Amino acid sequence: MANQLCIVLDFGGQYNQLIARRVRECGVYCEIKRYDTPIEEIKALDPVAIIFTGGPNSVYDMSSPHISKDIFDIGVPVLGICYGCQLVAWTLGGEVKSCEKSEYGKIEISHNKGSLIFKDVPEKSVVWMSHTDYVSRVPEGFTVTAASADCPAAAFENAEKKFYAVQFHPEVTHSEFGKKMLHNFLYEVCGCKGDWVMDDFIEKTVAKLREQIGDKKVVLGLSGGVDSSVAAGLLSRAVGKQLTCVFVDQGLMRKDEGDFVEETFTKLFDMKFVRVNCQKQFLEKLKGVSDPEQKRKIIGTEFYKVFWDKIREEADGGFFAQGTIYPDRIESGKGNAAGKGSTATIKTHHNMVEKPADIKFDGTIEPLADLFKDEVRAVGEKLGIPHDLVWRQPFPGPGLGVRIIGEITEEKIKVLQEADAVFRDEIKKSGIESELKQFFAVLPDVKTVGVMGDHRTYDHLIAIRAITTDDFMTADWARIPYDVLARVSNRLTNEVEHVNRVVYDITSKPPGTVEWE
Ligand code: XMP
Numbered sequence: 001m002a003n004q005l006c007i008v009l010d011f012g013g014q015y016n017q018l019i020a021r022r023v024r025e026c027g028v029y030c031e032i033k034r035y036d037t038p039i040e041e042i043k044a045l046d047p048v049a050i051i052f053t054g055g056p057n058s059v060y061d062m063s064s065p066h067i068s069k070d071i072f073d074i075g076v077p078v079l080g081i082c083y084g085c086q087l088v089a090w091t092l093g094g095e096v097k098s099c100e101k102s103e104y105g106k107i108e109i110s111h112n113k114g115s116l117i118f119k120d121v122p123e124k125s126v127v128w129m130s131h132t133d134y135v136s137r138v139p140e141g142f143t144v145t146a147a148s149a150d151c152p153a154a155a156f157e158n159a160e161k162k163f164y165a166v167q168f169h170p171e172v173t174h175s176e177f178g179k180k181m182l183h184n185f186l187y188e189v190c191g192c193k194g195d196w197v198m199d200d201f202i203e204k205t206v207a208k209l210r211e212q213i214g215d216k217k218v219v220l221g222l223s224g225g226v227d228s229s230v231a232a233g234l235l236s237r238a239v240g241k242q243l244t245c246v247f248v249d250q251g252l253m254r255k256d257e258g259d260f261v262e263e264t265f266t267k268l269f270d271m272k273f274v275r276v277n278c279q280k281q282f283l284e285k286l287k288g289v290s291d292p293e294q295k296r297k298i299i300g301t302e303f304y305k306v307f308w309d310k311i312r313e314e315a316d317g318g319f320f321a322q323g324t325i326y327p328d329r330i331e332s333g334k335g336n337a338a339g340k341g342s343t344a345t346i347k348t349h350h351n352m353v354e355k356p357a358d359i360k361f362d363g364t365i366e367p368l369a370d371l372f373k374d375e376v377r378a379v380g381e382k383l384g385i386p387h388d389l390v391w392r393q394p395f396p397g398p399g400l401g402v403r404i405i406g407e408i409t410e411e412k413i414k415v416l417q418e419a420d421a422v423f424r425d426e427i428k429k430s431g432i433e434s435e436l437k438q439f440f441a442v443l444p445d446v447k448t449v450g451v452m453g454d455h456r457t458y459d460h461l462i463a464i465r466a467i468t469t470d471d472f473m474t475a476d477w478a479r480i481p482y483d484v485l486a487r488v489s490n491r492l493t494n495e496v497e498h499v500n501r502v503v504y505d506i507t508s509k510p511p512g513t514v515e516w517e
Contacts, residue, residue: 003029003195006049011035011065011083013054019171021372026183027194032330035065043074049190050076052084058133059090077162077190085165092139103129109154111146116188117181127168127175198378209238217318222247224261227323230376233383234367236269244272246310251279252399255417278306290406292517299398308356321365326372393438402517406445416443418496419462430484439466442516450500459500462492475509
C-alpha cells in the first residue's frame with residue numbers, strides 16, 4: 001500500500017526542504033516537485049494535499065514562477081506559504097501590492113478563531129514573516145482569518161473549496177505554533193491518516209528489497225558515514241549474506257574509526273564485509289604533494305580506483321547499492337539560489353562519481369532515496385546501529401587528508417589522529433557536544449618553538465575548530481567556554497607527542513570554510 005502523499009511545489013524558497021520535513025514529521029509522506037511540473041503529472045500522483053512554497057520573487061514580475069489556475073480544479077486542498085500565499089491570491093483574482101515597510105522577523109498575528117488552520121492555536125501568537133509584497137485584497141469567495149499590525153491578510157481561506165494561504169512561514173521554529181498549523185492543514189483540512197511511520201518504512205522497504213533482489217547478490221560501498229551505514233543495515237536485514245559491503249580504509253580516517261566500522265558491521269549484521277586497507281598506497285601517491293586541490297584529486301581518484309577494483313572482484317552480476325538520500329535528488333525550482341549547479345565550485349567534492357562502463361549490474365538500489373537525513377537517522381536507531389555512528393558528524397570524503405596542511409605523512413596522520421581523539425573526548429566530557437555541529441583538530445604545516453622542562457622544543461602546532469550551523473553553507477565558530485579550551489590545550493600538549501602549541505580557529509564561514517583545505 002502506497003503512503004498518502006503531500007506535494008510541496010517549489011517556487012524557489014529557502015525553506016522548501018524544511019516544509020517537506022515538517023510535513024513528514026506530522027506523519028504524512030511528502031515530496032518536493034518543481035513548480036512547473038505538469039498538472040497531469042501531479043494528478044497522476046494522486047496527492048491528498050498540495051503546498052506552494054515561498055520564493056524570492058514578486059508575482060507581478062511575469063518572469064517569476066507562476067502556476068496555472070487549473071491546479072485549483074483538481075479537487076486537492078492547497079496551502080500557499082509566503083510567495084505561495086500571494087500566488088493563491090493573484091492567480092484567483094485577488095490583489096497583491098508592495099508593502100511600504102517590509103515585514104521581517106518575529107511578528108505577532110491574531111486570528112479570528114474561525115479557521116481550521118488555527119484550531120487549538122492561541123488567538124495571538126508569534127510567527128516568522130519575511131516579505132515585501134502583501135495581499136491587499138483576497139479573491140472572491142475568500143475570507144481573511146488572521147492579521148498582523150502591518151499585514152491585513154496574514155492568513156485567508158476559502159474553507160468550502162479547501163484553499164488556504166498564510167503570509168508567514170509556519171515551517172520555521174520561530175513560528176511558535178507553526179507545526180500545529182501545518183498539522184491542522186494536513187489532518188483537519190485534508191483528512192490525512194498519518195501513515196508515514198518509520199517502523200512501517202523499515203518493514204515495507206525490507207519486503208520490497210527482498211522481492212527486488214530475489215536470490216541475486218548486492219554490493220554496497222560502505223564509507224562508515226551515516227547514509228551508507230543505514231543502507232547497509234536495511235539491506236542486511238533484507239538479504240543477509242547475499243550482501244557484500246566494501247569498505248575502503250585509505251588510512252585517513254579518525255583514530256580507530258576503521259576498526260570501529262569493521263567491528264560494528266561484522267558483529268551487528270549478517271553480511272559479507274570486505275575491508276581494503278590501503279594507507280601505504282595512498283601515501284605513496286601523495287608523496288611530495290602539498291597543493292590542496294591536487295591532494296583532493298589524488299585521494300578521490302585513488303579511492304575510486306581501489307573501490308571499483310574490489311567491486312570488480314566481488315560483484316557477480318546482481319545489484320549495486322548506494323546510500324543516496326532524498327536531498328541528493330531534489331531538483332530545485334527556478335529562482336532558488338541554492339539550486340544544484342548554481343553555486344561556484346569552491347572545493348572539489350569527490351562524492352559523485354560515475355560507475356565504470358565495464359562493470360555491469362542488473363540495476364542500482366537506493367533504499368534511502370526518499371528519506372531526509374533525520375529520517376535516515378531514525379531508521380538507523382531502529383535498526384540498532386550504534387548511536388555514535390548514527391549521529392556521526394559530517395566527515396569529508398578525503399578524510400584527514402584535508403586536515404593535514406601541506407604534505408601528508410604517516411607521522412602527521414598519527415599526530416592528528418591522537419590530537420583529534422583527545423579534543424573529541426574532552427568535548428564529550430564537557431557536555432557541550434550537542435551544541436556543536438562539527439568539531440575536529442587540524443594539523444597546520446607549522447612548527448613552533450616551545451619549552452618543556454629545561455628543554456627547548458620545536459614541534460607541531462594543533463588548531464582546533466568547532467562550529468555551529470544550520471546548513472553548512474554558512475557557519476559560526478562555537479563559543480566554547482574558556483575552561484573547556486584550557487583543558488583541551490593542557491591535554492593536547494601533555495598527552496600528544498610532538499604537539500607543543502594549540503590555537504583555536506575563530507573564523508566564521510564565510511569568509512573561511514569549515515575545513516581548512
Ligand atoms: P566546507 O569546508 O566546504 O565544508 O565549508 C562544508 C561541509 O562539507 C564537509 N566537506 C566535505 N564532505 N566530501 C564530503 O563529503 C568532501 O570532499 C568535503 N569537503 C568538506 C565539511 O566537513 C563540512 O561539514
